[in-house]
Amino acid sequence: MSDQGYPVTVAVRRPDGRVEQVRVGTAFRNGDGFTLQLGEMSIGSAPDAAAPAPRRSASYGAGGGGGGGGGGGGEVSVFPNYGRSKGGPIRGASMQDLEYYANGAKRSLNDPSKSRWHDRERALLASIEAEIARQRGGGSGEDSGNEPPPHGDDDFSGGSDDDSSIPF
Secondary structure, three states: OOOOEEEEEEEEEOOOOOEEEEEEEEEEEEOOEEEEEEOOOOOOOOOOOOOOOOOOOEOOOOOOOOOOOOOOOOOEOEOOOOOOOOOOEOOOOOHHHHHHHHHHHHHHHOOHHHHHHHHHHHHHHHHHHHHHHHHHOOOOOOOOOOOOOOOOHHHOOOOOOOOOOOOO
């Protein structure tokens, strides 16, 4: 590794509208690429009033025993712990994965012996169906239609191996 490091920054918009570059680490040349060494990070003590409030989402299969009685509910943002995309995000998943997990949820919902998990399966299925609708352009979320579908292999234009556009 080279001794010379390149500063890595992120743009932070302040409440008064100013944009400030804040250093988050150092990049070191490593062969044909770079290795990023991040600095110490922390979350501010007070929330930023200008930042949008994060949507609360329940991870699928997060351990039981939490307060609030009853099963899951709420938005599920990741696939359950089985299959090739286990634990992966639902948003942006391939249509094949969405259909696979939707079929699994429907099988569980049709099985009375699995009624204990029906609330979680309904929440999972609702999240999957919302993502399918979003990808097909039907939209059913607060920000549907604001983003293009995820990139696929056909979107790659070839380009070049020129690193001149790298900002550091």
